[in-house]
Amino acid sequence: MAAPDRPATVVVADDDDLVRTVLRMALSSMSLTVREAADSRALAAAIDDGAVDLTILDISIPGPGLAANIALVREAAPDARILILSGDTEVPASEAPLIDDFARKPIDLDELRSRVSHLLGTPSASTP
Amino acid sequence: MSANESPDGPELLRIAGTMARFGGWSVDARTHQLELSAEARAILALPPSGPLDLATVFTLHPEEWRPVVAAHLERCLTAGEPFDIESPMRTTDGELLTIRTIGEAARGADGSIERAHGAVWDITATAEQRERTRALEARLEATLNTITDGMLFIDHEGRFTFVNDDGARMLQSSVESLEGVRVLDAFPEAAGTSFLAALETSLTRRERTITRDYYPPLDAIFEATIYPSDNGVAVYLKDVTEEERLRDEREESARRLAEQAALIEAAKDAMIVRDLDGHITYWNRAAAALYGWSATEAIGRAEHELLYDDTAAYDDAVAHTLRDDYWSGELDQRTRSGRALVAECRWQLLRDGSGAPESIFAVVSDITAEKKAQEARLRAQRMESLGTLTGGIAHDLNNVLTPILMSVQLLEQGEDDAGRREILKTMEGAVKRGADMIRQVLSFARGVEGRRVEVDVVRLVDDVVAYAQDVLPESVHLDLVLDTSLPATSGDPTQLLQILVNLVTNARDAMPSGGTLRIRSSELVLEDTYSSVSHLAMPGRYVAIDVEDSGHGMSPEVAEKIFEPFFTTKDIGKGTGLGLATSLAIVRSHGGFMQVYSELGRGTRFTVGLPVSSSPRADSPAAARPEALLPRGHGERILVVDDESTILQITCQTLELHGYRTLRAANGREAIDVIASSDEPVDLVLTDMMMPVMDGAALSAHLEEEHPVIPVIAASGLNSNGGVARAVGMGVSRFLPKPYTTSMLLTTVRDTLLEHRVDGMVTE
Incomplete structure (x- = not known):
């Protein structure tokens, strides 16, 4: 949930430049602050200050793997929601309980907006 | 005197x-x-x-x-x-x-x-008298010398008294060096031989003896007939070496032939000899078993008439054999019953004594099954590697489509010009269709690991029939030939239903101007390896489900490729060509087979064969039947409302997997917004009862007021507090207790939709 003193911040982690660009455009139009990360290292830097409300995570960015990336986000920004975007049809069963939402690429603008809005308006799955 | x-x-x-x-x-x-x-x-x-x-x-x-x-x-x-x-x-x-x-x-x-x-x-x-005797002797000698066999006279002292020319020649000596010489002086090495023993016998006992033996010093076999006489003995000597050799050879070759004949007759491979005119002269037992023609029927017939449809390849092989003495390769043959077989042949040209070509000896193994299995294996390998490849490509393609889709949609938002909006809509539609195709590719590529439960085939077929009744237009007559006592199979009921539904859809599409669709179910026992275009079936018990249309049909060339990925007979844009490949992959993973039979202009029949499960069908009927019945939607839009995102996600995914489209809302307020902003009507709302902001009861009340045509299903974990009755009374069509199974969810959704459809018709 966005803190009152700043616009909600979304990290877009995807190794595909075009995907990141278009997601940034879509999210910016929702008056959100967008940070981009092309790999795990960039993701770690992007969430380092903990001031992140939502991470949109590609299922396979370069780095130690999806589970590690989720753990990374949860540690740096425990309140941040996680939306997995994937070109595949489903999220691996082992990671499904750890995330807040899942959407398939290509994603509709409307669907993205609706999911993002929903995620930013509800508490994190990691919150007990 | x-x-x-x-x-x-x-x-x-x-x-x-x-x-x-x-x-x-x-x-x-x-x-x-x-x-x-x-x-x-x-x-x-x-x-x-x-x-x-x-x-x-x-x-x-x-x-x-x-x-x-x-x-x-x-x-x-x-x-x-x-x-x-x-x-x-x-x-x-x-x-x-x-x-x-x-x-x-x-x-x-x-x-x-x-x-x-x-x-x-x-x-x-x-x-x-003496003169007469002399003349007689001369005549006798002349006569003896003209005999090609040897004549030897031996006196009581063991001396040669007369030796004719041939006798001397046989003994590799001369008349001069033998006459008057003692036998043992001329042939000391004859001591101890059977000939000497016989000579002894004839001389002493005045008995006639016949001796046939090998005489090593001269490397010859002689037959000596010794006649006793007053002056000793007369020996009639024949060199039978050649005769013996021929006889041995004859016996040896006869024995060898008999052995070979026995071997050939008992061989597992079919063995055929046919003369250069192509007429069969030998046909062993295995050939009779393989081709169905007995030796009596086959011998004398022309081989190419008996076994070959296409004689061009046969003629080539014959020419090759005549040229090189040997040929091996594969030929397509046909048995008496008409079964096509692939024959692995080894042909040897046989020559007569003078070296002239005489006949062709053929050893034939039936490799039809191996060939089919090999083809099936290759096909499976091809599909598998294709799957891996397409899986990778599909995944990347989604990344490619994502920016396109979103960019188009972003552009649409700021666009006021109707013409441009239409162009962007077209682009958006195309991207979505591409995304749809990719989803299918992925489901094919990921393979078909489904569940394995006992599936009641009777009810599975009933479900397909129900679907067919739903989707077939008036112009298509539905003909059912159903066996209602079919045994169960083991598998994933959802996948199997998808396959059959796919076949029904194809059948319908093949009859745009109407016709007959026949669904037939039966039990099938395969005793022999069943050759089908698609897949080799192992012998065993199967339940077979036929879906047959009277539509446009296919040529054999098309039918052969129908199960390959990306092969489609539909116009571009109407099909992805993945349906049947995926279906076959699924059926095969169930241990079953698919077969297609088609006649151009007359129709097509697909058969799905599923192995009868080994466990008795009474085992787990309760577990199986609801699964087999999983009903499918047909693109109806369902709005799912739940504040728990995991439940929302799972519910939507389940519905999507079963043919519905979904919309999501996290609470009643969002739901109302979604309905208001949706450009397509919402067919059903599935809402949780307990939600923040606006709960299910309030939502359903609102919907009853504002959107009375939209049925509402209420889901709640609260079973016993009377909330259900209250809710049903407040515009809720059905109640779905939480936690619900896939089957419960789908059945409730379908029943609600059906009920509403009927209601709608009544009220109109």
Whole structure:
């Protein structure tokens, strides 16, 4: 949930430049602050200050793997929601309980907006 | 002469001379006066008495003999040499006699020769006999020498007394070096042989013996027939080496042939011999078993008529065999029953004794099953690698489509121009269709690991029938031939239903102007390997489900490719070509098979064969039946409302997987917004009852007010607090207790939609 003193911040982690660009455009139009990360290292830097409300995570960015990336986000920004975007049809069963939402690429603008809005308006799955 | 008179010596001699026709003679050495006894005179028909002239008596000898006789007489008179000669003499009567004359000198007291005297015999009869014998001997010898076998005479001392030319040749010797020589001197190495033993027997016991044996010193096999005779034995010798060799060869080759024939007859491979005209001359038991023609039926028939549809490949193989003596390869053949088989052939050209081509010996193995299995394996491998490849590509394609789709949609938002909006909508539609295709590719590529539960095929088929009744237009007649006592199979009911639904859809699409769709279910027992275009089925029990249309049909070329990924007969844009490939992959993963039969212009029949599950069907009916019945949606839009995102996600995914489209809302307020902003009508709302902001009850009440055509399903974990009744009374069509199973969810959704549809029709 966005803190009152700043616009909600979304990290877009995807190794595909075009995907990141278009997601940034879509999210910016929702008056959100967008940070981009092309790999795990960039993701770690992007969430380092903990001031992140939502991470949109590609299922396979370069780095130690999806589970590690989720753990990374949860540690740096425990309140941040996680939306997995994937070109595949489903999220691996082992990671499904750890995330807040899942959407398939290509994603509709409307669907993205609706999911993002929903995620930013509800508490994190990691919150007990 | 009187009887009582005692005859003296000269008188006895006279009597003997008369009887034996011999007489005496003497010639005086000084006077050459000839005296002849009365017997001698009688032999020569001379006067019984009176003086004789030596010269006159000499003239009785033929002229050429006179000097010979005179010389003997002279040497006797002068040198005292005795003589004994035989000479011809003609009597005074003119009769030609053979006369033997012996003579010796008689000396006086002083030792001087007084006269020559001796005896004469008429030996004419003896001489003639002797002459005849000699002629006979000559003739015999000539005859013996013309015999190509050996004739050997051996006397009692073991000497060769006669050897004919061939006998000498056989013994690798000569007549001259053998005659008069003892057998053991000529052939010392013969000692101890069976021939010597036989010779011994014949000589001593005067028995005929026949001996056939190998004689090592001459490296020959002889047959000696030994006939005993007064003078020893006659040996009839035959060199039978060649005969023996031929006989051995004959026996050997006969034995070998018999062995080979037995082997060939008992061989597992079909073996066929046919002459150069192509007529079958030999056909073993395996050939009879393979082709269904007995040897009697096959022999004499033309091979190409009996076994081949296409003789071009056969003719090539024959030409090749004639050229190279050998050919091996595969040929398509046909059995008596019409079954096509792939034959692995090894052909050997056989030649006659002179080396001329005589026939072709063929060894044939039926590799139809291996071939089919190999093809199926290759096809599976191809599909698998294709799956891996397409899976990777599909994943990346989604990344490619994402920016396009969102960019288009972003552009649409700021666009007021209707024409441009339409262009962008077209682009958006195209991207979404691409995304749809990719989703199918991914489901194919990821494989078809489904669940394995007992599936009631009867109910599965019922479900397909229900679907068909739903989707078929009026112009298509539905014909059902169903076996209602089919055994169960084991598998994933959802996947199986998808396959059958897919087939029904294809069938419908194949009959745009109407026709008949037949669904037939039956039990099928495959005893032999079942050849199908798609897949090789193992022998066993199957339930078979046929979906048959009377539509446009396919050519064999098309039917052959119908199960390959990306092969489609539909117009571009109407199909992705993945349906049947995926279906086959699924059926195969169930251990089943798919088969297509199609006639261009007349229709197509697909058969899905599923193995009968080994466990008895009564095992788990409760678990199986609800699964088999999972109903599917047909693109209806369902709005799912739940504040728990995982439940929202799972519910939406489940619905999407079963043919629905979904919208999501986290609470009642959002739900109302979604409905308001949706450009397509919402067909059903599934809402949780307990939610923040606006709960399910409030939502359903609102919907009943504002959108009475939209049915509402209420889901809640609160089972016993009366909330349900309250909710149902407040515009809720059905209640879904939480937690719900996939089956419960889908059944409730379908029932609600059906009920509402009926209601809608009634009210209209």
